[in-house]
Amino acid sequence: MIAALSLSSCQRVHPPNATPPVPGTAPQTIENKGSDTLVNLALAWAEAYIQARPDVRISVTGGGSGTGIAAMINGTVDIANASRAMTEEELRASRVNGIEPIEFVVARDAIAVVVHPDNPVDGLTLQQISDIYTGKITNWRELGGEDRPIVLLSRESNSGTYIYFLEYVLRMGDTRSDLLFSPDTLLLPSSEGITAEVRQNPNAIGYEGLGYVTGNVKVLGVAVREQDPYVMPSVETVNDGLYPVSRPLYMYVRGEPVGEIADYLNWILTDGQEIVLELGFVPLEG
């Protein structure tokens, strides 16, 4: 995905490692690439930013966190989007290239677990959610609910949310685990589809980005272990790190940002936060 954005003459300060503008050519473009989870948010930011700053061009591409970070290390993009922190290996690789990556947390991604409003279950542990989605627990009775079969709802397998939920909840962060969603899991093409089914079906359980949660469904509290408190997801609990099914989303730049890139990142961390919730993510606090 590439956002084609506006152009005009460019007479601003340029990042040090970018080629200086040749008069009469297109202005400097901020190249922004990486995580597919972040791509829609990054696009929305870019579109909103050029409304205010029509003299800037920003190009946004997906491809995955690893792809974005690799491109940033190789110097082909200015900003790498990542839904995970850089690994030791990646940090080493960038230092070999003489680049000290600077990390910015630009938003947070939290997943809410939702059920029908009449469901008496109020909270689940990560282990229970994992057992539900892998098909080990198949009846709400086993969780203190009514004697009803559990209907599992998920996003399609190409959604970033699907992968995140699988890695952090089903496999509970264990990279050697090979647990998969139960084959009985209904894969719905959109968050709206999940909300619609959860709203009508007392058997259903679903998950969706916190920003997409609407009324008419019941959000469950989540605990890491049984003895821990069950935390309801909210902007506060996510930012405080109390809600377990959440993760920061990053942007990485090569060295301390200057010029256009610094302006853009500054805007993202301040005014840009206003549109974060609309895209299903959690804005940074304060």
Added chain:
Amino acid sequence: MCGARMNDQEQQPRREARVEPVSTARGLGQGRDHHWGEFLVENAIRVLGFSAIGFVVLIFLFLLQEGLPTFFRVELPILFGQRWYPTFDLYGTMPLILGSVLVTIVAIAIALPLGVATAVFVREVAPNWAREILKPMIETLAGIPSVVLGFFGMTIVAPLVRDVLGAPTGLTAFTGALLLAYMSLPTIISVAEDALDAVPKSYRDAGLAMGATRWQTIWRVVVPAARSGIITAIMLGMGRAIGETMAVMMVTGNAARMPVTADSLFRPVRTMTATIAAEMGEVARGSTHYHVLFGVGIILFVLTFMINLAAASVIFQKRRRGGLR
């Protein structure tokens, strides 16, 4: 014969039936002076006709080019395995194939009696004025966009299936089959009705003259005489059902489970068409997943081809025995 608008599913048999009149027209034209205009039009039509075939061939070649690598890249036991987790390189297409087959067969089992009965009613029983109203109405049914039906299925049919039949969720194979039955009905009715229409009046007269009741004449004489046309109707309806995507994707739940247990009809399934539609948009071009989706397209094509072949062979056999049509 009926002069109403036909939709594209029904054009095929109709085109076949019109081959003769067209060639007669050309025969007449040859007798006259040679007109430039006629020459141009005739050739333009010929080019268009052949280009249609050309496009089909090109599409088929493209499908083969993109899909065949599947069968080399993915080991066959995995490709025909039972686990479809494309994100983790598990490309078992069996749940998808069986899902499509289950939904299609059940849809036809529902649509067949309804469709044939409606065709018999419209053609043989209904008074003229009722026929004049019913025919265009049935043909209008075919024009309802499938996404509208899908939405209707999601909001009305699925909750009914859950509440009335007690399924854990309303998004089931059965819900999909109900919608598909509804969608294939116009095809089945129109084609079956044409087949009944083609039965000579003398058959009916003979039946009645032998002392058979009207019902006996219809059921024992007219319907069997139109059998090959009715089978064509079923095959076309099946073709429509197996290829339908949008409505199915919206109401079947898309869970890639093997539909082999007794209750599978009332559990979610994932069809081949829904899989292609849901996953093609996000897949990286040239990746294994991309080729596998085309491979699924080939499997779907082969299934549809076999259905058409079966239909053709039935008609062919019937002809050899000197039956109608």
